[in-house]
Amino acid sequence: MELLKGLNSSQREAVVNYDAPSLIVAGAGSGKTRVLTSRIAYMLHQGVPAHRIMALTFTNKAAAEMRERIGHMIGGEQSRRLWMGTFHSIFLKILRYEAARLGYPSSFTIYDTADSRNLIKQIVREMNLAEESYKPNTIQARISLAKNNLVTADAYEANAEYTTEDRHRKMPAFAQVYKEYARRCRANAAMDFDDMLLNVNILLRDAPDVLAKYQERFQYLLVDEYQDTNYAQYVIIRRLAAEHSRVCVVGDDAQSIYSFRGAKIENILRFRNDFPDAQTFKLEQNYRSTQTIVNAANSVIKNNVNRLPKESFSAGAEGEKIKVLKAYTDQEEASMVADELRRRVRTDGAAWSDAALLYRTNMQSRVFEEAFRRRGIPYRIYGGMSFYQRKEVKDLLAYMHLIVNPRDNEAFRRIVNYPARGIGDVTVGRLAAMATARGVSLWEVAAGDSLQEAGLNAGAAAKVREFVELISSLSASRAGAELYEFGLDVATRSGIIGNYKMEQTPDAQSALDNIEELLNSMQTFARDVVGEMEYDPTTGELVAGEVAAPSVADWLQSITLLTDQDNDAPEDRNKVTLMTIHAAKGLEYRYVFVAGLEENLFPSAMSMDGADGIEEERRLFYVALTRAKEVAVLSFAATRYKWGSMEFCRPSRFLKEIDRQHLDATFDLEDDAPKPAGSPAWSEKTPAWSPKSSASSPSSKMPSAILPKTTRPDPSRFRKMGVRPAASSAPSSDAVRTVADSGNYVVGQRVAHSKFGIGTITSVEQAGNDHKVTVDFDTDGPRTLLTKFAKLAIVG
DNA sequence: CGGACGAGGATTTTT
DNA sequence: TCCTCGTCCG
Numbered sequence: 001m002e003l004l005k006g007l008n009s010s011q012r013e014a015v016v017n018y019d020a021p022s023l024i025v026a027g028a029g030s031g032k033t034r035v036l037t038s039r040i041a042y043m044l045h046q047g048v049p050a051h052r053i054m055a056l057t058f059t060n061k062a063a064a065e066m067r068e069r070i071g072h073m074i075g076g077e078q079s080r081r082l083w084m085g086t087f088h089s090i091f092l093k094i095l096r097y098e099a100a101r102l103g104y105p106s107s108f109t110i111y112d113t114a115d116s117r118n119l120i121k122q123i124v125r126e127m128n129l130a131e132e133s134y135k136p137n138t139i140q141a142r143i144s145l146a147k148n149n150l151v152t153a154d155a156y157e158a159n160a161e162y163t164t165e166d167r168h169r170k171m172p173a174f175a176q177v178y179k180e181y182a183r184r185c186r187a188n189a190a191m192d193f194d195d196m197l198l199n200v201n202i203l204l205r206d207a208p209d210v211l212a213k214y215q216e217r218f219q220y221l222l223v224d225e226y227q228d229t230n231y232a233q234y235v236i237i238r239r240l241a242a243e244h245s246r247v248c249v250v251g252d253d254a255q256s257i258y259s260f261r262g263a264k265i266e267n268i269l270r271f272r273n274d275f276p277d278a279q280t281f282k283l284e285q286n287y288r289s290t291q292t293i294v295n296a297a298n299s300v301i302k303n304n305v306n307r308l309p310k311e312s313f314s315a316g317a318e319g320e321k322i323k324v325l326k327a328y329t330d331q332e333e334a335s336m337v338a339d340e341l342r343r344r345v346r347t348d349g350a351a352w353s354d355a356a357l358l359y360r361t362n363m364q365s366r367v368f369e370e371a372f373r374r375r376g377i378p379y380r381i382y383g384g385m386s387f388y389q390r391k392e393v394k395d396l397l398a399y400m401h402l403i404v405n406p407r408d409n410e411a412f413r414r415i416v417n418y419p420a421r422g423i424g425d426v427t428v429g430r431l432a433a434m435a436t437a438r439g440v441s442l443w444e445v446a447a448g449d450s451l452q453e454a455g456l457n458a459g460a461a462a463k464v465r466e467f468v469e470l471i472s473s474l475s476a477s478r479a480g481a482e483l484y485e486f487g488l489d490v491a492t493r494s495g496i497i498g499n500y501k502m503e504q505t506p507d508a509q510s511a512l513d514n515i516e517e518l519l520n521s522m523q524t525f526a527r528d529v530v531g532e533m534e535y536d537p538t539t540g541e542l543v544a545g546e547v548a549a550p551s552v553a554d555w556l557q558s559i560t561l562l563t564d565q566d567n568d569a570p571e572d573r574n575k576v577t578l579m580t581i582h583a584a585k586g587l588e589y590r591y592v593f594v595a596g597l598e599e600n601l602f603p604s605a606m607s608m609d610g611a612d613g614i615e616e617e618r619r620l621f622y623v624a625l626t627r628a629k630e631v632a633v634l635s636f637a638a639t640r641y642k643w644g645s646m647e648f649c650r651p652s653r654f655l656k657e658i659d660r661q662h663l664d665a666t667f668d669l670e671d672d673a674p675k676p677a678g679s680p681a682w683s684e685k686t687p688a689w690s691p692k693s694s695a696s697s698p699s700s701k702m703p704s705a706i707l708p709k710t711t712r713p714d715p716s717r718f719r720k721m722g723v724r725p726a727a728s729s730a731p732s733s734d735a736v737r738t739v740a741d742s743g744n745y746v747v748g749q750r751v752a753h754s755k756f757g758i759g760t761i762t763s764v765e766q767a768g769n770d771h772k773v774t775v776d777f778d779t780d781g782p783r784t785l786l787t788k789f790a791k792l793a794i795v796g
Numbered sequence: 797c798g799g800a801c802g803a804g805g806a807t808t809t810t811t
Numbered sequence: 812t813c814c815t816c817g818t819c820c821g
């Protein structure tokens with residue numbers, strides 16, 4: 001049969017035996033995605049209705065790719081009806097649909113990590129707790145851990161073990177903070193990431209009819225990257241599968257790298273206990289990498305105790321030995337890596353995009369950026385500040401959130417005085433006091449007629465009313481308007497655009513670029529969604545036909561869980577990829593460079609106090625190595641700058657764990673005497689879900705997302721295309737100004753956009769001081785753009 | 797009330 | 812080193 005062609009025998013077994021619980025243990029590069037997509041396609045082919053299948057993936061990108069591949073195999077009509085996505089995005093749909101059962105409006109807001117940390121900070125302040133011992137990050141991590149283990153605030157408070165532990169950790173009031181946090185989220189009609197999973201569990205536990213409905217609906221469950229699911233996700237699966245589902249989980253215990261986020265490797269280790277009649281399929285042949293790389297990776301991972309027996313092998317070429325680069329400083333490391341990379345790519349005639357540089361922490365990227373830039377090596381960085389976490393984007397989104405969900409107090413606070421409109425802390429404090437007293441939202445107080453009673457003077461009250469007026473009128477205009485029009489309306493009338501335009505700085509311009517990008521995404525979304533079929537989440541039946549016009553709420557929903565990936569901008573092609581190893585999961589490159597192989601960096605210092613921690617770091621190293629198809633190069637430095645001061649480093653123990661026969665090192669690793677191994681004694685009686693002491697100081701940064709460092713158009717592009725930059729709101733040369741002011745935007749004019757390419761203007765409209773033009777792009781279709789954003793260039 | 801400036805603190809990984 | 816928070820002044 002066509003679908004099974006080219007599969008090896010174990011892959012084929014894993015595909016055709018779809019009617020019983022299955023554990024597919026898939027080593028790195030073993031064709032896991034292929035098996036998963038083939039299995040689904042095969043099921044569809046055998047007559048399983050698409051709407052009976054739920055496939056859970058680790059990222060949205062993975063889901064999109066699988067959907068596309070299945071579409072090719074079996075047809076888009078069916079693949080579109082599959083429920084495929086991350087736990088969060090799939091269950092968000094169900095949560096919106098069933099929100100009422102949980103006492104939420106279906107328009108509830110989703111708080112990202114920054115939102116929830118702000119709220120925690122505020123609560124700690126309000127409760128007058130010592131900020132030294134109640135660090136927001138610590139609190140957040142602990143709340144997250146509790147939720148991931150399905151411990152609600154009330155359950156937490158009632159558990160003496162937890163509260164005793166909190167007293168020891170000098171946070172006796174933690175349970176109260178947790179309770180208040182949960183209360184406030186609910187009052188704001190908001191859920192954080194962890195709430196989504198927790199609430200799904202509550203829903204499935206407390207609403208038997210809902211449970212039965214979805215059990216009936218989803219009779220086939222597939223879970224990818226099962227080794228990285230947490231307890232909450234595990235219970236969801238068990239609940240849904242309890243009636244008659246066939247669960248198929250796919251994963252590799254050797255690649256479990258998310259325990260800091262609550263992932264439980266035990267889920268995959270114990271699958272066969274949970275489903276005693278499960279069949280196991282092992283995919284051990286690695287089709288990705290050379291024998292050297294696979295064997296080297298095996299030699300490292302065998303140092304882990306906690307693992308499923310499995311030996312992956314490669315039938316490919318033996319390949320080059322793994323080169324190890326030793327540098328004296330982190331700067332030199334960057335230079336050596338950059339030189340080596342350039343040499344490889346050039347001599348092999350490879351593309352820059354064939355190479356990736358992986359590191360343990362985001363902060364390591366900086367020196368490499370410099371080294372690459374100096375050599376003119378094109379690169380792109382995944383990670384760092386995500387697009388959706390930029391201030392200007394969050395501000396604009398806060399307006400939309402407040403409009404969609406007026407109960408969202410956090411959104412209210414964020415924008416009530418941004419851009420500055422004279423509503424200060426004192427005023428907000430008075431509003432908040434009354435809101436608390438009356439048990440209503442800030443918005444309700446602000447929009448009510450008790451401003452005077454709240455203690456506001458006439459001036460403050462007038463400003464608040466003006467703000468209320470603004471939001472109300474924006475809210476009213478949303479009904480008739482197109483998505484993009486509405487977004488533009490918000491950005492303009494809120495004063496955000498004007499505010500940045502006044503600044504006339506590069507930062508402000510970049511903020512404007514980002515706002516434009518956001519507005520463009522509304523346009524793209526609207527265009528993509530219109531005409532899509534709409535299906536009932538419960539039955540999978542076609543609802544009312546095609547989606548006519550998406551709402552703001554639809555759009556917000558689509559972006560809240562959109563984190564990274566997806567943003568494959570065309571200008572990012574043929575560049576070296578720089579990213580953390582975590583971000584590299586699931587990807588592959590011909591050349592992989594892994595930098596910073598030093599004790600306390602990789603393995604990270606934070607992981608040193610337990611055997612589990614080191615094993616996870618080792619798995620992370622395993623993941624890093626197995627990203628390489630042909631060549632792996634490892635590097636480390638003897639000294640490294642940290643917080644401005646120099647530190648000495650020893651080579652990572654992982655280097656020594658690699659079988660020497662696979663290494664090409666011009667020096668003796670043993671020269672640098674390894675530190676005595678960390679004591680393996682870790683506490684025996686921590687509660688199953690309880691954080692180890694180290695787990696409570698998580699990062700304050702939340703990187704993710706891949707955006708090019710700057711989104712500014714590269715001027716050289718214009719030169720090459722024989723065009724010149726047009727209207728710019730930034731200070732610009734006279735020549736440029738002339739182009740803009742002389743109204744060169746006329747119908748029929750050919751123009752270039754840094755992202756959408758070249759197109760023809762089909763309409764021009766005056767919009768205040770600016771022009772609103774519609775451009776029919778040659779490759780990308782028609783779009784409405786504002787010339788004030790200054791990304792259009794006149795061609796010719 | 798809002799902006800500018802200075803000091804001090806922080807860095808593991810992210811759906 | 813860089814970013815965030817707090818304080819001070821207009």
